Every structure is written in C-alpha cells, then in structure tokens.
Amino acid sequence: MACSTHRFSLWWxxxxxxxxxxxxxxxxVSANDTTSSMTLSSSCPxxxxxxxxxxxxxxxxxxxxxxxxxxxxxxxxxxxxxxxxRGAHRCWHKHSSFLNHLTSVHQILKLWLPGSNGDVIAxxxxxxxxxxxxxxxxxxxxxxxxxxxxxxxDLIGVEAEKVVYLFCVIDRQTIVxxxxxxxxxxxxxxxxxxxxxxxxxxxxxxxxxxxxxxVFTMADISDQYFGWWExxxxxxxxxxxxxxxxxxxxxxxxxxxxxxxxxxxWVSHVSELGxxxxxxxxxxxxxxPVFDNCTRVLLLEHENEARxxxxxxxxxTVSSDETIIEVLQQCIRxxxxxxxxRIMLAQKLLQANMFEEAQAEAERALxxxxxxxxxxxxxxxxxxxxxWTRVLHQRAEEKLPWPKSSWEVINFGLVK
Numbered sequence: 001m002a003c004s005t006h007r008f009s010l011w012w013x014x015x016x017x018x019x020x021x022x023x024x025x026x027x028x029v030s031a032n033d034t035t036s037s038m039t040l041s042s043s044c045p046x047x048x049x050x051x052x053x054x055x056x057x058x059x060x061x062x063x064x065x066x067x068x069x070x071x072x073x074x075x076x077x078x079x080x081x082x083x084x085x086r087g088a089h090r091c092w093h094k095h096s097s098f099l100n101h102l103t104s105v106h107q108i109l110k111l112w113l114p115g116s117n118g119d120v121i122a123x124x125x126x127x128x129x130x131x132x133x134x135x136x137x138x139x140x141x142x143x144x145x146x147x148x149x150x151x152x153x154d155l156i157g158v159e160a161e162k163v164v165y166l167f168c169v170i171d172r173q174t175i176v177x178x179x180x181x182x183x184x185x186x187x188x189x190x191x192x193x194x195x196x197x198x199x200x201x202x203x204x205x206x207x208x209x210x211x212x213x214x215v216f217t218m219a220d221i222s223d224q225y226f227g228w229w230e231x232x233x234x235x236x237x238x239x240x241x242x243x244x245x246x247x248x249x250x251x252x253x254x255x256x257x258x259x260x261x262x263x264x265x266w267v268s269h270v271s272e273l274g275x276x277x278x279x280x281x282x283x284x285x286x287x288x289p290v291f292d293n294c295t296r297v298l299l300l301e302h303e304n305e306a307r308x309x310x311x312x313x314x315x316x317t318v319s320s321d322e323t324i325i326e327v328l329q330q331c332i333r334x335x336x337x338x339x340x341x342r343i344m345l346a347q348k349l350l351q352a353n354m355f356e357e358a359q360a361e362a363e364r365a366l367x368x369x370x371x372x373x374x375x376x377x378x379x380x381x382x383x384x385x386x387x388w389t390r391v392l393h394q395r396a397e398e399k400l401p402w403p404k405s406s407w408e409v410i411n412f413g414l415v416k
Contacts (some may be wrong), residue, residue: 060111061370076089080157086140094224111373112288123160129167176217186210186280211280218273226378227262231255263377269301289371306335338376339368346392351402359396366387
C-alpha cells in the first residue's frame with residue numbers, strides 16, 4: 001500500500017509540473033525592446049563559445065545516431081539540462097515530448113546547415129517556443145522577468161535569444177503562410193509586422209530574418225506532423241495553412257491519439273517553403289539539402305497518392321510480391337523525396353534475389369536519411385530506420401539470399 005501511495009504521489013508531482021509549464025505567460029516588451037522595429041542579423045556574437053570544428057553532414061548524422069550531438073555545439077548540453085530541470089521532458093507535444101521536439105528541431109537544423117553558420121538557427125530551434133508563441137502556450141521561461149531572459153542568453157547566446165524572443169512576439173502563421181508562401185518570395189526590403197503583445201509597436205523583419213524564419217519553420221513542421229493531425233483537423237495541413245486536402249469527415253476534436261500514425265501530408269508544404277527560402281540570395285546561403293537543395297516542389301496531389309500507395313503496402317491490402325514491388329515503385333515515382341518506401345522496396349527486391357536493384361534503393365534511402373535526419377513514417381524512430389537500411393544495404397552488396405528461417409531474420413543486426 002505504501003508503494004502505491006508513493007507511485008501516486010510521484011505521478012501527481014509530474015503532472016502538476018507539466019501543468020505549470022503549460023500556463024500561458026503574456027509577453028511584455030522589456031527595456032531592451034523599446035524601439036518600434038528591430039533588425040537582427042543571424043551571425044554569432046563574439047561572446048558565444050567558440051565552435052571551431054567544422055562538422056560534415058555525415059559526421060553530424062553519426063552523432064545523432066549515437067546521441068552525441070552535443071559535441072557539435074558547446075551550448076547544447078547545458079541547455080538540455082536546463083530544459084529537463086524545467087520539466088520539458090514531462091510535457092506532451094504532438095507525437096512525442098516537448099523536450100524531444102526541441103532537440104529534434106535542433107538536430108535537423110544542425111544537419112541541414114552544418115558548420116558554425118548554422119549554429120544560431122539550430123539554437124533558436126532548441127528553444128523556439130521557450131517564451132510561448134502564436135502557436136502554443138507552453139512557456140518554459142518567463143519573458144517578463146529580466147533574469148529569465150538573461151538565463152536564456154547564457155544558455156544559447158545573445159543573438160539566438162533575440163531571435164527566440166522575436167519569434168514569440170510575431171504571428172508566424174500570418175508571416176510565413178499568408179504572406180511569404182502566398183507570394184512565393186522573400187522581399188529584399190523585409191517586412192514590417194504587428195507586435196502581437198503590444199499593439200502600439202511594429203516589428204521590422206529584414207530579409208535575412210525572414211529567410212531564417214522560413215528554414216526554421218520547415219524543420220519545425222517536418223518533425224511534428226503526422227497522420228493524426230489530419231484526423232484532428234479534418235485534412236492535410238489544416239493546422240498550418242497553405243495547400244491542403246480536406247477529408248469528408250471534417251475536424252474531429254475527439255480523434256484518438258495517436259490514431260493509425262500513418263505518415264502525414266506535410267512534404268509538399270515543406271517543399272514550397274524551401275522554394276521560398278531559395279528566393280533569398282540563394283548563392284550566398286547554405287540551403288536545406290532536401291528537394292535537391294530546395295529547387296524542386298512536390299505537388300500535394302502526388303504526395304497524397306504516394307502516401308496512399310505506401311499505406312496499402314503497410315496494411316497488407318496488396319497481396320502478391322510482384323504487385324507490392326510495382327506499387328512501391330509507383331509510390332517513389334510520385335514522391336521521390338522520402339526514404340521509407342525505398343527501404344520497403346529494397347527488402348522486397350532482396351527477397352526476389354534482385355541484388356543490384358535492392359542495393360541501389362538502399363543506397364538512395366541512406367542518402368535521403370542523411371539529408372532529412374528524421375522519419376517521414378514516424379511509427380518508428382529515425383535510428384531504427386537507418387539501422388534497418390544498413391542491414392538491407394549490406395545484404396544486397398554481399399548478394400546474400402534472404403533467409404528461409406524467421407529466426408535468421410530476427411538475428412539481423414551486425415553491420416560492417
């Protein structure tokens with residue numbers, strides 16, 4: 001009985017801690033933000049700890065897989081420790097915990113923009129909702145308390161904290177979707193937008209800041225969006241705006257989480273944002289490597305058809321192996337930008353002793369995994385997808401026939 005009481009008390013403490021974090025904190029303008037507009041650069045301040053090692057994308061991917069990403073950023077370990085101290089690991093966020101979402105966005109941005117030039121935007125990703133914002137009312141730090149803002153500056157640097165604060169006083173939906181995505185371009189002169197916490201002020205966002213906001217939004221949406229959103233809002237991207245497909249049932253606030261957890265229809269939306277990011281002085285910026293460095297746009301209709309074909313295979317509604325191969329090939333033709341259909345196809349090709357074709361699909365899957373850093377099909381973690389792809393690639397490369405025994409399959413694992 002004592003054990004049961006202790007267990008109840010522990011969970012009551014955890015739930016209360018999470019509830020306290022979710023209390024909405026209104027943002028006030030501090031003494032440091034008294035001007036009617038602000039223009040922020042994305043360069044690292046001289047006071048930031050030096051990050052002298054230039055990490056390649058392959059290096060960063062390996063550090064993600066080994067949970068050693070803090071080696072790439074001197075800010076990361078202390079910031080994650082502070083997030084845990086404030087209970088971010090206890091709070092739900094879409095398909096995972098709030099801590100997982102914050103660290104995942106940081107990892108994606110580090111992978112997309114390797115080297116010191118991507119440090120500030122990655123740190124912004126790590127604390128992007130720390131003061132709450134126009135999308136969520138989770139506040140881990142009190143923006144009205146000068147000492148709290150100082151603490152955030154200590155954690156991620158002065159420049160990154162300015163951007164985190166800025167993202168919490170603007171309406172990101174209006175700027176990113178209703179203006180930039182609608183017009184398809186980042187204006188060279190920037191934008192003047194309302195300060196959502198002080199109606200007497202406007203905020204000036206220069207073109208550099210708008211570019212940063214778009215790239216960050218690409219990572220933010222990609223990490224958290226999955227099929228349950230469509231059940232909840234009654235169609236694709238209904239919670240984010242932009243191009244969308246509505247379902248017949250309409251919004252359902254009673255939709256059971258996580259539902260079937262099929263992949264969400266977010267890829268076309270992110271490809272459109274990539275095209276907007278590319279419109280800003282593309283020659284002088286490292287762009288996210290996805291969609292051929294943001295040069296290609298996926299049609300929503302193609303994404304939807306490809307997702308449906310993929311899900312037919314997953315749910316065993318396609319019977320013969322030959323038909324499964326054909327369905328997956330058509331899925332890839334429609335949406336060549338995600339790796340999971342290629343992994344499925346590589347396995348079926350291996351089972352048909354089509355080793356060269358299987359190796360080609362596994363190699364392309366590995367390339368895409370290095371570009372994304374997270375899964376489209378979020379039923380499994382990214383590390384699991386990569387590990388399985390490497391198993392398939394090795395077997396295809398060594399022309400090893402598929403096992404006849406289930407025990408042999410379950411004992412896969414060691415990859416040279």
